[in-house]
Amino acid sequence: MSRKISVAAAQVGAINLNASKKETVQRLIKLLHEAAEKKVQLVVFPECTLTTFFPRHFIQSQEDLDHYFEHGEDITQSADVKPLFDEAKAHGVDIVLGYAERTPDGTGYNTSVYFSASQGKVISKYRKVHLPGRVEPFEDPNATNQLEKRYFKPGDLGFKAFRAPGLVPDAAKKSTAKEGENTAGKGDPIMGMLICNDRRWPEAWRVYTLQGAELLMFGYNTGGHMSHLWGGTSLPPEQAEKKALFHSRLVQQANSYMNACFSISSARCGMDDGKYHLIGGSSIVSPEGHVVAEARTNGDELVVAEIDLSECRRGKERTFDYARHRRIETYSLITQQTGVVEPELL
Amino acid sequence: MSRKISVAAAQVGAINLNASKKETVQRLIKLLHEAAEKKVQLVVFPECTLTTFFPRHFIQSQEDLDHYFEHGEDITQSADVKPLFDEAKAHGVDIVLGYAERTPDGTGYNTSVYFSASQGKVISKYRKVHLPGRVEPFEDPNATNQLEKRYFKPGDLGFKAFRAPGLVPDAAKKSTAKEGENTAGKGDPIMGMLICNDRRWPEAWRVYTLQGAELLMFGYNTGGHMSHLWGGTSLPPEQAEKKALFHSRLVQQANSYMNACFSISSARCGMDDGKYHLIGGSSIVSPEGHVVAEARTNGDELVVAEIDLSECRRGKERTFDYARHRRIETYSLITQQTGVVEPELL
Numbered sequence: 001m002s003r004k005i006s007v008a009a010a011q012v013g014a015i016n017l018n019a020s021k022k023e024t025v026q027r028l029i030k031l032l033h034e035a036a037e038k039k040v041q042l043v044v045f046p047e048c049t050l051t052t053f054f055p056r057h058f059i060q061s062q063e064d065l066d067h068y069f070e071h072g073e074d075i076t077q078s079a080d081v082k083p084l085f086d087e088a089k090a091h092g093v094d095i096v097l098g099y100a101e102r103t104p105d106g107t108g109y110n111t112s113v114y115f116s117a118s119q120g121k122v123i124s125k126y127r128k129v130h131l132p133g134r135v136e137p138f139e140d141p142n143a144t145n146q147l148e149k150r151y152f153k154p155g156d157l158g159f160k161a162f163r164a165p166g167l168v169p170d171a172a173k174k175s176t177a178k179e180g181e182n183t184a185g186k187g188d189p190i191m192g193m194l195i196c197n198d199r200r201w202p203e204a205w206r207v208y209t210l211q212g213a214e215l216l217m218f219g220y221n222t223g224g225h226m227s228h229l230w231g232g233t234s235l236p237p238e239q240a241e242k243k244a245l246f247h248s249r250l251v252q253q254a255n256s257y258m259n260a261c262f263s264i265s266s267a268r269c270g271m272d273d274g275k276y277h278l279i280g281g282s283s284i285v286s287p288e289g290h291v292v293a294e295a296r297t298n299g300d301e302l303v304v305a306e307i308d309l310s311e312c313r314r315g316k317e318r319t320f321d322y323a324r325h326r327r328i329e330t331y332s333l334i335t336q337q338t339g340v341v342e343p344e345l346l
Numbered sequence: 347m348s349r350k351i352s353v354a355a356a357q358v359g360a361i362n363l364n365a366s367k368k369e370t371v372q373r374l375i376k377l378l379h380e381a382a383e384k385k386v387q388l389v390v391f392p393e394c395t396l397t398t399f400f401p402r403h404f405i406q407s408q409e410d411l412d413h414y415f416e417h418g419e420d421i422t423q424s425a426d427v428k429p430l431f432d433e434a435k436a437h438g439v440d441i442v443l444g445y446a447e448r449t450p451d452g453t454g455y456n457t458s459v460y461f462s463a464s465q466g467k468v469i470s471k472y473r474k475v476h477l478p479g480r481v482e483p484f485e486d487p488n489a490t491n492q493l494e495k496r497y498f499k500p501g502d503l504g505f506k507a508f509r510a511p512g513l514v515p516d517a518a519k520k521s522t523a524k525e526g527e528n529t530a531g532k533g534d535p536i537m538g539m540l541i542c543n544d545r546r547w548p549e550a551w552r553v554y555t556l557q558g559a560e561l562l563m564f565g566y567n568t569g570g571h572m573s574h575l576w577g578g579t580s581l582p583p584e585q586a587e588k589k590a591l592f593h594s595r596l597v598q599q600a601n602s603y604m605n606a607c608f609s610i611s612s613a614r615c616g617m618d619d620g621k622y623h624l625i626g627g628s629s630i631v632s633p634e635g636h637v638v639a640e641a642r643t644n645g646d647e648l649v650v651a652e653i654d655l656s657e658c659r660r661g662k663e664r665t666f667d668y669a670r671h672r673r674i675e676t677y678s679l680i681t682q683q684t685g686v687v688e689p690e691l692l
Binding site for chain 1: 475476477478500501504505507508509511518519520523529530533534536543546547548549550551552553555556557558589592593596597599600601603604634635662665666668669671672673674676677678679680681682683684685686687688689690691692
């Protein structure tokens with residue numbers, strides 16, 4: 001049974017502080033059109049794709065800040081962004097889009113949605129759980145801030161896996177499954193979304209694959225040259241970029257392998273405003289942890305691969321057959337305590 | 347404050363089915379002496395170090411099987427093995443040793459102990475939690491078995507981190523700590539043991555580092571050329587070995603990084619009985635996920651590095667500051683369900 005789908009990471013290069021959302025959405029549509037031409041079925045756009053990565057700035061005016069957020073109940077109806085969803089539907093391409101969300105009660109979330117072209121609507125929403133950074137800006141005016149904990153609340157939707165319809169032609173359906181039939185790995189693909197820093201937290205991947213996820217998708221804004229400002233080290237730019245790329249790739253490969261799932265990562269990258277550098281490295285990784293496609297540039301670029309979701313079965317049925325091998329009675333600290341409790345001094 | 351310690355993985359090459367434990371222990375002592383000469387303070391020996399990796403054989407006679415296990419209450423008094431502990435104490439070198447343990451009630455465990463030279467005794471014991479393989483042998487008489495689930499029970503001691511005394515000269519002690527002093531990262535090193543397959547399970551690493559672990563240590567017996575027999579694939583020998591080494595290294599590097607801890611891995615490797623191949627690749631990995639020392643051979647070899655445990659602080663206080671970033675309310679599936687529960691078919 002074929003479970004092959006054609007997927008892409010749509011990497012997006014520099015977006016300056018003064019860029020208009022309309023212009024940026026036009027760049028996304030261009031990538032979408034390229035995907036459609038290449039018969040890609042699913043495109044993953046980065047984290048907070050619609051503007052520059054504003055948490056690096058300490059923005060004190062609520063009005064200024066609000067500009068970076070989408071405010072409506074339904075992102076597909078957001079005036080500046082609607083053309084992207086319309087094009088996705090018209091071309092029959094599913095998309096994952098990351099954006100800053102402001103709810104009616106004023107709460108900010110770092111959000112991504114899965115838009116199903118065949119359904120013509122958003123079928124899953126995820127809000128970033130692992131917010132990095134700080135609430136307060138640095139005192140040093142030259143330091144690059146990371147104020148996600150100031151502008152966003154941790155996601156309140158958990159890690160909810162979902163099935164994406166319309167991608168695998170002969171997927172088993174409730175209406176056609178025989179009574180008692182084991183349809184595991186035969187239905188519509190099971191997916192989950194992460195955002196940026198979430199990828200460094202194995203708990204997030206595990207919760208998704210405990211629901212059978214075969215494909216995890218995430219965008220990121222990850223400092224390269226600038227990481228020495230965030231991190232307090234003083235690595236030369238090339239080394240700082242190399243290090244950030246190494247860690248990003250390492251956690252994607254290892255977590256894909258340890259969870260026997262494919263993953264697609266999509267970078268907001270390049271040099272924003274001529275001075276804030278973000279790494280590229282968008283990639284598609286197999287359940288064996290191998291990179292099957294990766295970005296070659298540090299700008300707008302579509303990274304395409306055909307992946308066969310049935311390749312997940314091998315890991316899920318052998319080395320990572322959770323039912324046979326996991327021992328939850330030994331894991332209780334993971335959900336019992338948030339921080340570290342060290343053994344007593346001797 | 348110096349938190350530097352000198353550590354080593356003592357990789358052990360081929361051990362045939364008919365090798366005597368006495369001879370094997372002499373090989374371990376030779377590695378220990380080399381460590382002592384090099385002023386190494388802690389040596390990590392592999393998993394089930396004392397015999398060939400017997401779970402690859404279907405052994406039906408209890409008497410034959412018992413030969414591969416240690417039976418006493420105290421491994422340091424086990425006649426064949428006592429000389430190793432005596433030498434460790436005499437030379438002031440701590441050791442981690444993996445062995446097959448038979449308890450008085452007849453239960454088998456895949457066990458490792460931490461022997462503290464300064465204390466002159468075992469100060470921590472770990473029993474492997476994630477047993478790979480099967481209970482029943484393969485029907486194909488040419489297939490290489492992996493019968494750990496037959497010969498061992500899953501470990502019943504959990505993942506209990508411990509402090510190892512005597513390694514860091516100026517470690518804070520209960521008696522000298524000031525009232526209210528934050529001694530995190532200043533006491534004796536906090537450690538934990540894993541065994542082989544455990545290293546592929548991020549839950550195991552996390553439970554240890556939720557207790558502040560700075561150094562995780564594990565031995566392994568991992569099929570290389572033979573993995574095509576275990577796994578049902580038919581990779582050529584070189585590719586099979588390369589793949590096994592890739593996965594072993596990948597999970598060690600990523601989990602060390604995501605847990606901001608050092609790790610030492612020690613392989614039982616080489617070609618047992620001229621036909622059962624096990625990978626080498628023993629290594630010492632930093633909290634940034636970098637390999638700081640690694641084996642060059644596929645035989646008996648000491649892999650040495652001086653590591654500074656204070657390097658863990660950077661990760662533990664920033665990217666992986668659990669108290670600030672973990673969101674346990676979203677992790678509940680990890681301890682609520684062992685196996686996979688897929689979303690319903692649409």
